[in-house]
């Protein structure tokens with residue numbers, strides 16, 4: 001292992017980090033005691049820490065580095081664009097070649113009726129755009145009362161006050177006065193955790209019909225849109241039963257409600273197609289995009305808008321936009337990323353090659369004594385940890401205790417995977433080789449074995 005020494009020693013970096021850097025979603029006081037893990041470089045599917053340890057990144061950063069780390073082409077695209085035109089805005093009747101080229105390319109790649117892009121700097125910003133867009137759409141159509149947006153418990157749509165209100169994360173709502181008015185939440189299609197004795201198909205229908213009931217409760221004239229991730233990512237890779245999305249689609253159409261598919265995680269190959277909406281046969285009016293759009297190399301997000309919605313919105317001045325909407329350097333990098341995804345046939349590779357290879361190995365984890373379910377679509381998957389496989393039982397310890405233990409074992413075994421409660425989730429770079437998939441599974445199995453041994457020795461292998 002090569003030691004990287006173009007930076008301060010780890011302890012000094014950790015001390016400065018603890019003194020001055022406030023981390024997202026972190027108890028910073030606690031982190032200051034233990035010191036942050038410092039990542040100094042990355043290549044392919046691996047990141048390297050400040051001690052020179054190479055770690056397999058089975059989360060692709062935060063679900064975003066779809067083409068893997070270290071692609072010089074993206075650095076070159078950024079460099080060339082910075083020299084030519086580092087910044088210009090797209091307000092006040094101006095435009096520039098990178099934003100024009102990226103908009104046109106996205107229109108080619110997206111489902112046929114989605115030909116219009118409103119750019120943002122992130123997924124959160126794009127979902128804030130969507131809130132204003134759908135409400136303004138109905139106002140322009142003479143129905144200003146159609147304002148409420150229906151989302152789902154345990155959804156994740158971002159961390160700004162609008163997008164976190166759309167999200168269904170209780171811990172987020174508890175801080176800062178959310179949700180904002182006119183956003184409601186229905187139950188999620190999480191069969192393993194909430195399906196009880198129902199078959200997945202029955203349960204999928206039941207959870208979809210909760211949308212119809214919610215529209216009835218609110219009154220159709222008060223509802224603007226439904227928003228959902230094709231597969232809930234941060235919620236623990238919740239893959240809905242097959243019956244779910246067709247029923248949601250039917251209800252939105254019949255009840256005159258716009259459908260927003262949040263593709264921030266599912267987009268750009270993650271589920272084995274360009275968009276999760278293709279995998280699940282959804283026809284959204286708006287898609288939120290970010291993350292894999294630039295493989296995370298630069299921040300960029302956006303809303304892909306149907307021709308119908310764009311035509312209505314285009315009839316008025318939409319008083320909305322961000323300084324970095326359509327940032328030229330981010331657009332140039334995103335374009336280069338899309339070129340690589342396309343020319344290197346990375347989506348095909350996920351659908352036909354490494355995807356099925358990973359899926360078979362991931363599903364075989366269900367044979368492990370600690371695993372109650374192993375689910376996966378494309379290259380996003382979860383395993384549910386349980387003390388009692390047959391009963392899909394939860395642990396008697398507070399939710400997340402076992403998941404955290406398992407994550408610690410994974411980190412110790414040099415594989416980054418996340419826990420959500422007591423589920424373990426993966427979302428690796430799409431360019432993983434078969435050998436890297438083998439390594440991932442080997443390290444996860446070792447971590448599961450060690451977690452099981454720890455649970456036994458600490459008397460924690462007990463059902464609630």
Ligand code: PXG
Nearest residue numbers: 122123124156157158229234262264265290
């Ligand atoms: N929608 C979805 C579906 C997301 O997953 C966002 C919107 C917001 O995007 P920005 O770019 O504003 O972060 C996301 C982001 C996690 C985790 O720990 C997930 C996200 C972000 C940070 C952490 O799973 N998803």
